[in-house]
Amino acid sequence: MSSHENYYVPAQSKWPIVATIGMLTTVYGVATWFNDLKAERAESNGPLIFFIGGLILAYMLFGWFGAVIKESRSGLYSPQMDRSFRWGMSWFIFSEVMFFAAFFGALFYIRMWAGPWLGGEGDKGVANMLWPGFEYSWPLLNNPDPKLFPAPSGVISAWGLPLINTILLVTSSFTVTFAHHALKKNNRKPLKIWLALTVLLGIAFLILQVEEYVHAYNELGLTLGSGIYGATFFMLTGFHGAHVTLGALILTVMLVRVWRGHFDADQHFGFEAASWYWHFVDVVWIGLFVFVYVL
Amino acid sequence: MSAVIDSHKEHGHAGHDHHHGPAKGLMRWVLTTNHKDIGSMYLWFSFAMFLLGGSMAMVIRAELFQPGLQIVEPAFFNQMTTMHGLIMVFGAVMPAFVGLANWMIPLMVGAPDMALPRMNNFSFWLLPAAFGLLVSTLFTEGGGPNFGWTFYAPLSTTYAPESVTFFIFAIHLMGISSIMGAINVIATILNLRAPGMTLMKMPLFVWTWLITAFLLIAVMPVLAGVVTMMLMDIHFGTSFFSAAGGGDPVLFQHVFWFFGHPEVYIMILPAFGAVSSIIPAFARKPLFGYTSMVYATASIAFLSFIVWAHHMFTVGIPLTGELFFMYATMLIAVPTGVKVFNWASTMWQGSMTFEAPMLFSVAFVILFTIGGFSGLMLAIAPADFQYHDTYFVVAHFHYVLVPGAIFGIFASAYYWLPKWTGHMYDETLAKLHFWMSFIGMNLAFFPMHFVGLAGMPRRIPDYNLQFADFNMISSVGAFTFGATQFLFLFIVIKCIRGGKPAPAKPWDGAEGLEWTVPSPAPYHTFSTPPEVK
Missing domain, CATH: 1.10.287.70 (Helix Hairpins)
Known part of the structure; x- marks a missing residue:
């Protein structure tokens, strides 16, 4: 010490x-x-x-x-200060994980319990008396009170844009790691290329996500107000998208710093923190893809 | 930023103390990065909030002094109960412990400051901003938040006053402040300990704060999540808490209490730690069962994540859920019992003296245990159907929070005041403060058990005639307790301004690195780390 x-x-x-x-x-x-x-x-x-x-x-x-x-x-x-930054960033990412956990928890609770109860199943099936005849299904295409919350006419298929987006983000996790390896070997040129590619993949993801939202709003009637399916869908993908935006912004700052000759093979925690964050948004996306789109 | 680099060139290197003292003037407090300055600001802020939240409690008790409606409108009464709870939890108790952590953790682990000093200042200043925003809503059209500090949907969504939007963002600011503060505490403890200070040599206050910080980082984001869902329901037409769209108001309660239950341990664990330093000092014996204290604290923290629905027994959860949460809750009595027995065993055959810190600590052990027992009663799911939302619950959580958290804070304040100010406080007045608080608080909260068991509902400005006598006693006790706190303010100011000079170690049984530095602690301490054997 x-x-x-x-x-x-x-x-x-x-x-x-x-x-x-x-x-x-x-x-x-x-x-x-x-x-x-x-x-x-x-x-x-x-x-x-x-x-x-x-x-x-x-x-x-x-x-x-x-x-x-x-x-x-x-x-x-000092190296000690560096460790403080590392602890700080790790726990910050953990807090972000818990933030998403709240929304994933809400999704699981609705799908496992509250939804089926409202449809008359299980221990608390008496909830069905609120809207007799309401039948629960997921994705929820018929809301208990369609006047207050008009249901969507369809949902986004997992195997179109979301699959492409998954490929984009997973690839970007690899490219940012390649950039990190290049930095550790002090190969500045591949570092710049891989890092720039990561940012581009992030931006591509965001563009496709916007396209998906436009499609959902205009053609499917899938909106924030279209019942619990739309609420959870937009909350989870929306906050994830906000985090991708932030991550891409941070990586862009890192790219500018690399261009200006910052970081060397041993000292580059700023870059590492940005890549940790990027991996984190990637992992959250995998969860989203599985639980929001596929299942 | 050249100032930063220059000052480093002058002062930064090995073995030299930082020679400069605090900056002059008001800006010292605004711009400071010093853990002692920031700790003091947290403590003063907490005390100001304690008086503000307390004055709201006085309004509540004045209204409840007699049955019938006398003093305030029911709508305002609701705002008082709501704001009293929010201010006491987020403004008084939590910042007080963060203040103690700021002052004491670097001194206890032999660190020169907190790990991330600028972020530390940011954590503090967000609090006045958040509470300014929150309290200002009381003066707006439509009034402040009126849905109880637990802000259950749909009271806080569909039926909420407009100020709920400001409430939501105030909660966000408090959350950001708490998360940054907790990150700072963890980084300081894990990274800045003096050589030789292994984890199992850390004072228990440091241990309990490490675990508290973990709880904070784990649950404050969940609180942020739940208020965000409220915001979306209110302003963007989502239906998280509306069954008409397939959501569920009970979802709110699940997410809220997933935060809320660990939160109550956030408010008590640091007090456990402080008392675990104070009792050995005045019993002049080492703490009994140090290792078991650490593991008990960790167990309590773990259990706090799997008991949340015991707040929701009557809301309609499946029988399996009721049973699981009932038994899990009762399990908490085991590690808590370990702690209580350890404190009692520490005192056993000790050479005890009863200065103010010890008085508050002994009262803490006894009265917190009473609060623990009423907690066990509430944990019994079938019985809870009778107690739920009655004054019994109010009695229970005030017994764990007032003689628990708040007495823990008073004990800590008296214990470390000599270190902070360099003077001994006035022992006679401090003892008077203790006895007045002790009597006032028991008078205020003990009768609430009786009226609660007899069925008096909480959060209602009027009550049945049969509860009149006990309520009058409660109010007298509450006024006594409230007025007594001005005595505390006087004692602290008197101690800052003068008094018998305090030696480096004013308590002869006290242990720990904080007593190796002079009193008052110099502006910069442990610029060179001490060696811990």
């Missing part, structure tokens, strides 16, 4: 308070906006506040990460 000697305690920093102000402004704006939309108020300053909050957050992200990159590149971080 000799690395204790170089422990780095940063001096005062303005970034945490900027981040707090940015976050508060953003969520205040978005909440005001949502409420005004729901109450159908003609004017709302929510979007503007939200936009200002977003700008503050963007400024903070550039500044804070910029500061960390600068410190890292001037060699201030």
Whole structure:
């Protein structure tokens, strides 16, 4: 534990308070906006506040990460600091896993219990008395109250776009690993190529996902409001898509840093963290593909 | 950012202490990365929230002083019960323990600071933002959240006031703060221990916080998930909690309590740890059964994930579920019993003295056990059909939270105040604080067992005449307890401003690295790691 000697305690920093102000402004704006939309108020300053909050957050992200990159590149971080970052990133990813677990849990609960009960099966089949005659099936193409929640006319087949998307994401998990291996051998050119390819695969995934959503909304009537199938479908794929977007953005930043000559064969935790995150969104997708699309 | 690099060049290297003290002025607190500054801010914030949440409890008790509606409108009463719960759980108890963790964990493991100091500051400042957002909704049209701190759907979705949207985002901010704080604690404990400080040599406060941090990272995202589903149901037409679209309001309760049950251990485990340091110090004996304490804590944490539906016995879950959750819940009594017996055995034949930290700790052991026993009663599924949503439940969780979590915090505060301030606190006043709190709190919450068993429902501003006497006693107790906390504030301020100088180790039975640094602890400690044998 000799690395204790170089422990780095940063001096005062303005970034945490900027981040707090940015976050508060953003969520205040978005909440005001949502409420005004729901109450159908003609004017709302929510979007503007939200936009200002977003700008503050963007400024903070550039500044804070910029500061960390600068410190890292001037060699201030010891191996111990590196381990702190590793623990930090690992537990952050674990927290993300639990966030998705909440939505997967909701899906399993509906499919295993609540749905069949509503259809009259099992211990709590009396729930069927709420909407007598309601028959449960999954995917749910007939909602208990079709007036409130009009059901979709069809669902997305697993073996079209979702299969292509699976192939794209799994491939991108390999390409980012190839990039990592190239970095470890200090082969900068293949590093750039593999990393760029990973970003492109991520973007391709997102484009296809948007296409799938357009198809679902326009042709199938599969929307957020089309009952529990649509709710779970869009919640899970939507949050996953948001994470792919974030992951692709992080990888793009890494690509820019690689281009500027950052990272060497031994010190490149920023890159590694980005690739951990990418593998994580990939694994979540496998879960989605199996439980949302196939089964 | 040159300031960072410059200060490092000046001060950063081996063997030298950081010579600079705290910065001057208000910005010291805004920009700080120092674990002691941040710990103090957490503790002060927590105390402010304790008074705010407490004043809401006073409103509740004033209304319940007599049967009938006297002081507040029922709609406002609902907002008071809701905000009291939310503020006490997320604003008072949790931040107090994070404050103690910030102050003490680096000192206890021999680290120079928390692992990620800037993120540490971010974790803190998110809290005033979140609570500012939440509390401000009380003054908006339609009022603040009124659906209880458990915010069950559809009360919190279909029938919620507009402020629910702000509530949801406030919860998100608190969650982000807690997750970052927990990551920091874990990274500090796993990565920054002094040479020789093996895991099984760590003080129990460090152990219990390590496990608490794990619980936080595991369940705060689930809370974020459930409020996100609410947001979608309210604003985007989804039907997670609406059976008309194939969803289920009970789904809300499952997801909420999957968070909620570990949450109650998040609020008590650090208190277990603190008391496990304090009792040995004042019994002048090493802690009995250190290893079993560690494993008991871990077992409690594990069990906390598989008992959530005992909050939902009456909602309509299958018999198998009722049985599973009943037995799993009762299993928690085993590791908890191990802890209680270990504390009692530590005191057995000890040379005990009863300074304020010890008084609070002994009361903690006894009264928390009472709360544990009423918990066992509630765990019996068939009996719970009688107790559910009555004042018996209120009595139960106030017995584990007030003389449990809060007494644990008071005990910790008195135990470490000399280290923080460099002065001894006023022992006479502290003892008065203890006895007034002890009497007030028992007077307030013990009669609630009786009215609860007799069927008085919780969260209702009026009640049957037969409950009048006990409610009046409860209210008198609550006012006593509430007023007494201003005495605590006075004692702390008095201790900061002066008093008998405290030696490095003011308690002769105390153990641990925190007592090897001077009192008050210098702004930077353990820049060179100590050697632990």
